[in-house]
Amino acid sequence: xxxxxxxxxxxxxxxxxxxxxxxxxxxxxxxxxxxxxxxxxxxxxxxxxxxxxxxxxxxxxxxxxxxxxxxxxxxxxxxxxxxxxxxxxxxxxxxxxxxxxxxxxxxxxxxxxxxxxxxxxxxxxxxxxxxxxxxxxxxxxxxxxxxxxxxxxxxxxxxxxxxxxxxxxxxxxxxxxxxxxxxxxxxxxxxxxxxxxxxxxxxxxxxxxxxxxxxxxxxxxxxxxxxxxxxxxxxxxxxxxxxxxxxxxxxxxxxxxxxxxxxxxxxxxxxxxxxxxxxxx
Numbered sequence: 001x002x003x004x005x006x007x008x009x010x011x012x013x014x015x016x017x018x019x020x021x022x023x024x025x026x027x028x029x030x031x032x033x034x035x036x037x038x039x040x041x042x043x044x045x046x047x048x049x050x051x052x053x054x055x056x057x058x059x060x061x062x063x064x065x066x067x068x069x070x071x072x073x074x075x076x077x078x079x080x081x082x083x084x085x086x087x088x089x090x091x092x093x094x095x096x097x098x099x100x101x102x103x104x105x106x107x108x109x110x111x112x113x114x115x116x117x118x119x120x121x122x123x124x125x126x127x128x129x130x131x132x133x134x135x136x137x138x139x140x141x142x143x144x145x146x147x148x149x150x151x152x153x154x155x156x157x158x159x160x161x162x163x164x165x166x167x168x169x170x171x172x173x174x175x176x177x178x179x180x181x182x183x184x185x186x187x188x189x190x191x192x193x194x195x196x197x198x199x200x201x202x203x204x205x206x207x208x209x210x211x212x213x214x215x216x217x218x219x220x221x222x223x224x225x226x227x228x229x230x231x232x233x234x235x236x237x238x239x240x241x242x243x244x245x246x247x248x249x250x251x252x253x254x255x256x257x258x259x260x261x262x263x264x265x266x267x268x269x270x271x272x273x274x275x276x277x278x279x280x281x
Contacts, residue, residue: 100262200229206274
């Protein structure tokens, strides 16, 4: 183990580099994710430097006193096997002390996470393809603007293990992404966000009370990709989400193991058609 490794909180350049490395690993993050990631927890992104070279990264976003999420755990390939990742892991987990910690890990690493006390909850599967989508004309679909933001924040609260207002206020900004809500009989019954990534567009989150709302939101958001590939990261236990993806010609391209250390949150997976990001939950 090299004593020269120094660990610090990432600045924006460090986070941009970590996301570039995530893209190189095939994780396909969004092109404008960094600002919103840091809004979730500015102290929750750590980088390990060997001299002047950043060689390892981890995100350990603490959403509340009781819940955090781990991601972006990457050691530069030429520096693997030297203990740098383990040191960064220990520092990151200290930031999440006292929390239930979630992660979306690549399946090959599941045994290693299990040795650190993480327990498999379910698989998340990325579906992708190039669907031919026409934006539906339905008055229940509404752009998320200032008049709907508070309702979206309240709706999201039952679908994520902790409040994430700072993150969502950034994630919903129309100059960064497109967000739509499904409003039925005066009540918000679902919402979704689409963003551009290194390859194509991702829809996430996609939350809805029923399959019709999810399908309408998916079609409206997916149409904004303009014919580019569309990806949806869905929890495999939600059979309606799998039906939605396959109905529109998407197929599995990647999967992760959703795992928790500590008491697993009880989430209504039947209403979660697409998770927000593999990096932040």
